[in-house]
Amino acid sequence: MKNIFKYFGFTILIVLLLQFCAFAAQIVLKSGVTINGKLLGRTNEEITIYDPQTNQVRVIKSVFIRDIVLTADEQKITEKKAAKPGAITTPDNLIYILQPAVGLMPGIMLPVGKMADRINLGGGFFVFSDVGIPKMPDIFKLRLGLSFGFFYHTTKSTDYASSIMHLPLDAYAKFQFIAPYGLKPYIKLGGGITPVLAGGSSDMAPGFIGAVGLGYTHDKIPYMEFFFEAGFRMVFESIRGDYIAINVGAAYRFGAASVVSK
Numbered sequence: 001m002k003n004i005f006k007y008f009g010f011t012i013l014i015v016l017l018l019q020f021c022a023f024a025a026q027i028v029l030k031s032g033v034t035i036n037g038k039l040l041g042r043t044n045e046e047i048t049i050y051d052p053q054t055n056q057v058r059v060i061k062s063v064f065i066r067d068i069v070l071t072a073d074e075q076k077i078t079e080k081k082a083a084k085p086g087a088i089t090t091p092d093n094l095i096y097i098l099q100p101a102v103g104l105m106p107g108i109m110l111p112v113g114k115m116a117d118r119i120n121l122g123g124g125f126f127v128f129s130d131v132g133i134p135k136m137p138d139i140f141k142l143r144l145g146l147s148f149g150f151f152y153h154t155t156k157s158t159d160y161a162s163s164i165m166h167l168p169l170d171a172y173a174k175f176q177f178i179a180p181y182g183l184k185p186y187i188k189l190g191g192g193i194t195p196v197l198a199g200g201s202s203d204m205a206p207g208f209i210g211a212v213g214l215g216y217t218h219d220k221i222p223y224m225e226f227f228f229e230a231g232f233r234m235v236f237e238s239i240r241g242d243y244i245a246i247n248v249g250a251a252y253r254f255g256a257a258s259v260v261s262k
Helices: 001-021 092-097 113-117
Strands: 023-031 036-041 045-052 057-060 065-069 101-112 122-132 140-154 162-168 169-177 183-198 199-216 222-235 241-253 257-262
Touching: 023 045, 036 241, 057 241, 065 241, 101 222, 113 199, 113 222, 122 162, 122 241, 183 222, 199 241, 222 257
Parallel strands: 057 257
Antiparallel strands: 023 036, 023 065, 036 045, 045 057, 101 122, 101 241, 122 140, 140 162, 140 169, 162 183, 169 183, 183 199, 199 222, 222 241
């Protein structure tokens, strides 16, 4: 029985030591905020830790750090092992490499050209999912994705149909630029097919999209990204439909690394 108690006490001691090592890095920011986590990398410009409270990798710029308390082992981590902002710190983990996102973007579609005389301003939404392409430069990212939308328009004449519905299904590429303060301006190009439903009849029309937008991510919630987007959509029906689209929305991004910024 005595041996059992010794073994039990030894096990608890090991667990406590492991917990201490896992949270030993203590970083005090100039703002007074204290961050505890497991050190993953360190350079003269930044420190990378794993934050157990958010389950996220955090990259903290040295300019915002007032004090650092590290263990002897952690101090031996060299610049070669340091992680860059947004870099992969968990080997062979696909979610950290691709950082997949899912999102929703409600908005409006304003018909222009020939269709402006036939149908009214429409409203609806897009749901989308995209993934990042790894090994891109720090200031430039490429994401590939799919989106599906629903937009409803009333018509200006009931000779054909009282309403028209568009159900666009598009593949797209998003060229994203990483700017200060969490801003991410981007260009999006793509195309696909658009089922069009009107007056009990349907048509399957090819389409093309082009848009510019602005994304924003706050370092406190790095897994959320917010968007404003304006673009142009062409639907090649029997009469080509041209539309100006304006959307706002948000996406949840898996495997996102946060950066402590000013």
